[in-house]
Amino acid sequence: xxxxxxxxxxxxxxxxxxxxxxxxxxxxxxxxxxxxxxxxxxxxxxxxxxxxxxxxxxxxxxxxxxxxxxxxxxxxxxxxxxxxxxxxxxxxxxxxxxxxxxxxxxxxxxxxx
Amino acid sequence: xxxxxxxxxxxxxxxxxxxxxxxxxxxxxxxxxxxxxxxxxxxxxxxxxxxxxxxxxxxxxxxxxxxxxxxxxxxxxxxxxxxxxxxxxxxxxxxxxxxxxxxxxxxxxxxxxxxxxxxxxxxxxxxxxxxxxxxxxxxxxxxxxxxxxxxxxxxxxxxxxxxxxxxxxxxxxxxxxxxxxxxxxxxxxxxxxxxxxxxxxxxxxxxxxxxxxxxxxxxxxxxxxxxxxxxxxxxxxxxxxxxxxxxxxx
Numbered sequence: 001x002x003x004x005x006x007x008x009x010x011x012x013x014x015x016x017x018x019x020x021x022x023x024x025x026x027x028x029x030x031x032x033x034x035x036x037x038x039x040x041x042x043x044x045x046x047x048x049x050x051x052x053x054x055x056x057x058x059x060x061x062x063x064x065x066x067x068x069x070x071x072x073x074x075x076x077x078x079x080x081x082x083x084x085x086x087x088x089x090x091x092x093x094x095x096x097x098x099x100x101x102x103x104x105x106x107x108x109x110x111x112x113x
Numbered sequence: 114x115x116x117x118x119x120x121x122x123x124x125x126x127x128x129x130x131x132x133x134x135x136x137x138x139x140x141x142x143x144x145x146x147x148x149x150x151x152x153x154x155x156x157x158x159x160x161x162x163x164x165x166x167x168x169x170x171x172x173x174x175x176x177x178x179x180x181x182x183x184x185x186x187x188x189x190x191x192x193x194x195x196x197x198x199x200x201x202x203x204x205x206x207x208x209x210x211x212x213x214x215x216x217x218x219x220x221x222x223x224x225x226x227x228x229x230x231x232x233x234x235x236x237x238x239x240x241x242x243x244x245x246x247x248x249x250x251x252x253x254x255x256x257x258x259x260x261x262x263x264x265x266x267x268x269x270x271x272x273x274x275x276x277x278x279x280x281x282x283x284x285x286x287x288x289x290x291x292x293x294x295x296x297x298x299x300x301x302x303x304x305x306x307x308x309x310x311x312x313x314x315x316x317x318x319x320x321x322x323x324x325x326x327x328x329x330x331x332x333x334x335x336x337x338x339x340x341x342x343x344x345x346x347x348x349x350x351x352x353x354x355x356x357x358x359x360x361x362x363x
Contacts, residue, residue: 029148046170052180
């Protein structure tokens, strides 16, 4: 499988996390699992790449982590999308849409949008 | 699980983020490792091996440590928040202030004679101008520009509202401090005048008549605020749901 550059991964990770949390609050492991599932393994976030990104997003007020009881009965830190985070979603989608359109024009890279 | 926490502490060392936050991070990362190891165990991997595999997902612990520290403390985050606030509030507010005062100046210099309405104070016999009509008519445009500017920068309704109302808010601030400035002037001015060798300067302070103050507040604060609000109103509504345009691949 072709590896994704760390900078692209980080940039796209913000959008991926926000989009997932827009649907429901998730804990870290669930976020990494969903991203891998939904992208067919193209985007993969492990402990080292996911949490610094989550903490950064939390500092910016985009997401808010809360300890809540999971179905398993264990306490997990669930990330909730904040109003500020929701605001970032539309511009990020637009930004990435434009990015893929530009790449498509210059290099024939097709995008899913 | 406690062994995971111990391993994480060993790998990450002291983060210096405060015991509560540090504990929370270790606990959260430990839960992640536990989930990862458990997932491997369901595929038949032995417990010890599963934990080791989960730990291997972190190629460089020092790098993770630095990344966490950077995310938790970096100045860029603060700068980002400052820049964000500047974009959604301060710049549109400054734009509204500049535009409204420029309009006022432009109207005065363009030769358009402003229509003043006068109100007489029967008590003091003084007259006060009340409405600068051409300016008030133009203000909704300023309110609309400021609110739209803030909206496009990602500002919420409160930011758009504050940006649009910046001119009367600024004026109100000025009116509130002006009595202190006047008082200061009355205290300082005699000192300079006397030092220059002039005759004794003894100014007297008069409390401004209440009617005058009210007229000032209505004509320069309240009515401009209403005019600005009229222009900003269409841009104060919440946008439609932003999740509709995105579809995840199957």
